[in-house]
Amino acid sequence: xxxxxxTEYDAIxxxxxxxxxxxxxxLTEKGLxxxxxxxxxxIEHVKDYVNSTKGPWEYPHRGGRTTEMVKNxxxxxxxxxxxxxxxxxxASDKDSPYTEVKRFDWYRGYHVGGxxxxxxxxxxxxxxxxxxxxxxxxxxxxxPIRYADVAPWYSYVEKFAGIAGPKAGMPQLPxxxxxxxxxMNCAEQLVSEKIKAMDPKRVFMSARTANLSQPLPGRxxxxxxxxxxxxxxxxxxxxxxxxxxxxxxxxxxLTLKPFAIVHEVLFDKDRKRATGVRVMDAVNNQMTDYxxxxxxxxxxxxxxxxxxxxxxxxxxxGGLGSSSGELGHNLMDHHFxxxxxxTVDGLDDKYYYGRRPNPVYMPRxxxxxxxxxxxxxxxxxxxxxxxxxxxxAVSELGVGGSFKDNMAEPGxxxxxxxxxxxxxxxxDNKVTLDETKKDKWGLPVLxxxxxxxxxxxxxxxxxxxxxAEMLNGIGLKDVKPYDDExxxxxxxxxxxxxxxxxxxxxxxxNKHNQVWDAPNVFVTDGACMASTACQNPSLTxxxxxxxxxxxxxxxxxxxxx
Numbered sequence: 142x143x144x145x146x147x148t149e150y151d152a153i154x155x156x157x158x159x160x161x162x163x164x165x166x167x168l169t170e171k172g173l174x175x176x177x178x179x180x181x182x183x184i185e186h187v188k189d190y191v192n193s194t195k196g197p198w199e200y201p202h203r204g205g206r207t208t209e210m211v212k213n214x215x216x217x218x219x220x221x222x223x224x225x226x227x228x229x230x231x232a233s234d235k236d237s238p239y240t241e242v243k244r245f246d247w248y249r250g251y252h253v254g255g256x257x258x259x260x261x262x263x264x265x266x267x268x269x270x271x272x273x274x275x276x277x278x279x280x281x282x283x284x285p286i287r288y289a290d291v292a293p294w295y296s297y298v299e300k301f302a303g304i305a306g307p308k309a310g311m312p313q314l315p316x317x318x319x320x321x322x323x324x325m326n327c328a329e330q331l332v333s334e335k336i337k338a339m340d341p342k343r344v345f346m347s348a349r350t351a352n353l354s355q356p357l358p359g360r361x362x363x364x365x366x367x368x369x370x371x372x373x374x375x376x377x378x379x380x381x382x383x384x385x386x387x388x389x390x391x392x393x394x395l396t397l398k399p400f401a402i403v404h405e406v407l408f409d410k411d412r413k414r415a416t417g418v419r420v421m422d423a424v425n426n427q428m429t430d431y432x433x434x435x436x437x438x439x440x441x442x443x444x445x446x447x448x449x450x451x452x453x454x455x456x457x458x459g460g461l462g463s464s465s466g467e468l469g470h471n472l473m474d475h476h477f478x479x480x481x482x483x484t485v486d487g488l489d490d491k492y493y494y495g496r497r498p499n500p501v502y503m504p505r506x507x508x509x510x511x512x513x514x515x516x517x518x519x520x521x522x523x524x525x526x527x528x529x530x531x532x533x534a535v536s537e538l539g540v541g542g543s544f545k546d547n548m549a550e551p552g553x554x555x556x557x558x559x560x561x562x563x564x565x566x567x568x569d570n571k572v573t574l575d576e577t578k579k580d581k582w583g584l585p586v587l588x589x590x591x592x593x594x595x596x597x598x599x600x601x602x603x604x605x606x607x608x609a610e611m612l613n614g615i616g617l618k619d620v621k622p623y624d625d626e627x628x629x630x631x632x633x634x635x636x637x638x639x640x641x642x643x644x645x646x647x648x649x650x651n652k653h654n655q656v657w658d659a660p661n662v663f664v665t666d667g668a669c670m671a672s673t674a675c676q677n678p679s680l681t682x683x684x685x686x687x688x689x690x691x692x693x694x695x696x697x698x699x700x701x702x
Contacts, residue, residue, distance in 0.1 A: 147396070150176040152693075153418055153433040155403045155448065158255025159679050160666040160686045161439035162381030162389075163298070167690035168437070169392040173697075176396045176431055177389070180423060180440075181251035183399040184230075184258065186382035190372030192226055200225055220631060222248050222259075227371055230259060236581040242590035246630035247443065253399055254381040255441065256633070259370045262351040262378055262499065263523065264304045265676035266295050266315040270509060275672050278517045281471065281566030282642045284671050285652035288315065294684035301388075302379040302683065303357050305499075306349025314504040314676070320354045322347040323363070326493035328485045328526030328554045329501045335615035342506045343611065345558075348523065350499035351379035351680075359387060365495025378498070400424050402582060406436055406452040406461055406662060414702070415461075415662045421582060435661050435693050435702060439686065442472075442667035443572060446638040447587055449649075449656075449664075450574050462639060462649040462656045462664075471640050472570040472591045473673045475561045475632035478625040479601050481609035482557025483617030485526060492528065492551060500525045503558070505675050507603060516599040518565065520675045522608060524558025556617065560604035561632065563675040565596050570629075572638055591629045634678055636670035654689040661702040665689045 151173035154164045165177045183189075197203050204226045206218070216234045217223040223231075232249035239247060250256040269288040276283035292315070299318040306323075308316040325333065325347050333345035352363045360376035360383055369378050376383035389395040400423040407416045407430060417432035438445040446469055452461035462468045500523040506512065507519035529552025575588040601624055609622035629635075642648020645657035650669050656662040665686040667678060696702045 148429065149432045150174050150396070151433060151697075152176070152435040152437065153178065153431055154437045154439060155418065156255065156438070156440035156444070156666065157253045157381055157386070157397070158250070158439065158441060158666070159257045159260070159381070160682045161255070161437070162257060162385035163683050163686040164437040164439055164665060164690055165389040165395055166385040167687050168435075168694065169389045169394040171690070171694040172394070173435075173694065174394050174396075175389070176398060176433065178401040178403055178418070178420060179253045179397070179399045180402040181232075181253070181399060183253045183397070184372075184382065186376070186387070187372075187374045190374055193368060193371040193374050216246060217248065219246050220248070227259065237586075238578060238580060239586045240575045240578055240588040242588060243592045244628045245589040245591050246628055247589070247635070248630070248633050249441065253386075253397065257380040258372055258382065260679060261677065262369065263348050263502065263677040264299070264302070264306070264351045264680040265349055265502075266317055267291070267674050267676060267681055268313050268315050270313050271672065271674035271676075274518060274674075275566070280517065281672055282640065282647040285641060285643045290652070291681070291684050291688065294688040295680065298680065298683040298687055302351050302384060303353040303360070304349055304680070305352055305354040305363075307346050309344065309346055309504070311344070311504055313506075313509055317349075319349065323350065323352070323354055323497050323499055325501055326497075326526055327488050327491045328556050331485065331488070332526065332556050332612070332615065332617075333501070336611050339611070339614055342510060343503060345501045345503045345522070348499045348502035352498050353377045360384070363498060365497055367496035367498045369498055402584070403440065403448055404428065404451070404584070406438075406448060406659070408453040408456065408461060408659060410453075410456050413659065415659045421584075423582065426582060434697060435663070437686075437690070437693075438662065438664045438668070439666045442635040442638060443587055443589075445664055445666055445668045446572060447574075449639060453659075457658065461662070462658050464658050465642075465646055465648055467568075467640060467642075467647065468649050469573055469638050470568045470571045471566040471637040471671075472572060472589070472629070472635065473564045473566055473637045473670070474629045475634045475673060475675065476564055476593055476597050476601065476627050476629075477559050477561045477632055478627040479604045479623065480522065480524065480557060480559040481605060481612055481620060481622040482555060483612040483620035485554040485556050485617055488554045501558070514603065516596045518563035518596070518600070518675070520560040520562035520600060520604050522558040522560050524556070526554060526556035528552055528554050556612070558608055560608070561675055561677075562597060562600045562604055563673050564629070565594060566637060566640070566672055567594060570637075593627075593629060634667070634673065636667040636673050636678060639664045639668035640671045641669045642671060653692045654685060663689050663693060
């Protein structure tokens with residue numbers, strides 16, 4: 142006789158990416174029976190990293206893209222994600238469309254692990270410069286938390302995730318619990334030393350990264366292959382598959398259910414609590430209701446908000462969490478694709494080791510320590526140095542022995558970086574439901590209306606010119622600033638739309654990531670962010686998720702949820 146499928150759990154976690162993996166780990170380790178729902182397929186650690194050890198010559202198109210791929214992926218083709226190496230890990234534009242009122246490049250990963258398998262892994266703490274910025278300059282709403290609230294949780298997640306990087310003693314980029322840094326190459330060291338000699342507040346360092354420089358239990362250290370986006374068979378970078386999912390599974394209290402699209406959060410208007418979620422089977426479209434005492438929405442910024450917009454609409458036409466009027470609003474991303482590069486002389490007798498998987502990083506220095514610009518907030522630089530390879534001569538179409546000899550030697554040393562700038566919160570940057578367009582499963586899609594503002598445009602002038610001035614000032618040759626076209630979404634750091642705040646009148650979630658209108662619903666992914674800072678945000682998602690899970694379990698014990 143076949144057992145009846147369990148539909149009741151202590152907690153439900155929606156989404157299995159960086160935030161969802163952490164929620165599953167923390168809740169199960171604290172004793173809860175957890176259902177982890179993922180709308181896409183399962184990807185098993187190591188076994189399903191089918192391209193992780195392939196060479197370029199083993200791909201039919203050398204890892205590039207085809208005209209058929211360009212035709213089928215009109216959004217993905219706009220940038221690097223469209224390639225045959227890991228195309229299967231990016232969501233289908235055809236199956237999961239969306240409406241762009243203004244251009245927004247939305248790159249998604251619908252599978253177990255989500256974008257934790259493809260992320261860039263730069264892992265930086267935020268400081269009180271970031272958590273107090275909204276209150277000080279009047280943009281957005283004040284964060285209800287400060288660095289001191291998150292600092293112990295940064296330490297907690299850093300130790301488990303494994304963050305390699307240097308301590309720098311810079312208040313705008315707090316130090317943490319780090320493994321030994323991955324050394325910079327000689328060009329990067331030279332550039333960093335000379336710039337620091339010119340201005341001690343401007344320092345390039347090896348970026349803090351979620352790649353192991355020393356092994357952790359069950360995970361090996363980095364092999365310097367720089368193929369992280371294909372899955373790491375050694376578990377050397379942090380992902381759901383390498384880290385949080387094995388920990389949650391080890392408890393025996395986790396149920397993982399792929400191909401499960403969360404249709405809505407179920408809500409009891411009398412108790413003012415969520416009772417669970419309604420789930421559509423992505424294969425056969427059948428609906429199942431799952432009950433739980435606590436729901437964690439970690440489906441990624443826009444998808445968590447999509448679920449809220451569709452939930453409890455009989456009580457709030459704008460969806461669960463919309464009573465403040467802020468649900469779906471204040472969408473943000475980092476702006477980048479602007480910086481400078483130049484040629485480094487005097488190092489032709491030197492080379493570098495392997496393919497380091499992280500860039501170098503210069504923390505923010507603008508609008509800090511007495512500096513005052515015509516714009517507010519600031520930016521940091523991510524980049525690196527290296528030597529030109531054989532590809533430098535393809536356009537020359539050289540022939541003969543001397544050409545071959547030349548191509549057997551490394552080319553010139555170059556150094557360059559792109560700035561990542563903060564985007565201000567703006568109520569007018571929003572997402573809504575487009576009931577006129579449906580996805581593969583007959584569900585309404587999101588309509589995205591978002592654009593960079595004047596503050597971002599003014600900042601970009603410094604983002605290009607500052608680095609060009611630095612590189613020229615230390616003697617690099619052929620220095621060229623650039624500002625390539627950039628649109629929201631391209632940074633793949635989307636944040637906001639269910640922001641944290643000090644009151645139910647100015648925000649969607651409180652200081653513990655609880656939805657004001659349903660305190661047993663927690664939103665801990667990028668949707669909860671009230672500002673973007675200029676640092677990569679994923680480490681903050683991890684810390685906020687672990688913090689919220691701890692709070693949720695304690696509240697359950699007190700019977701407050």
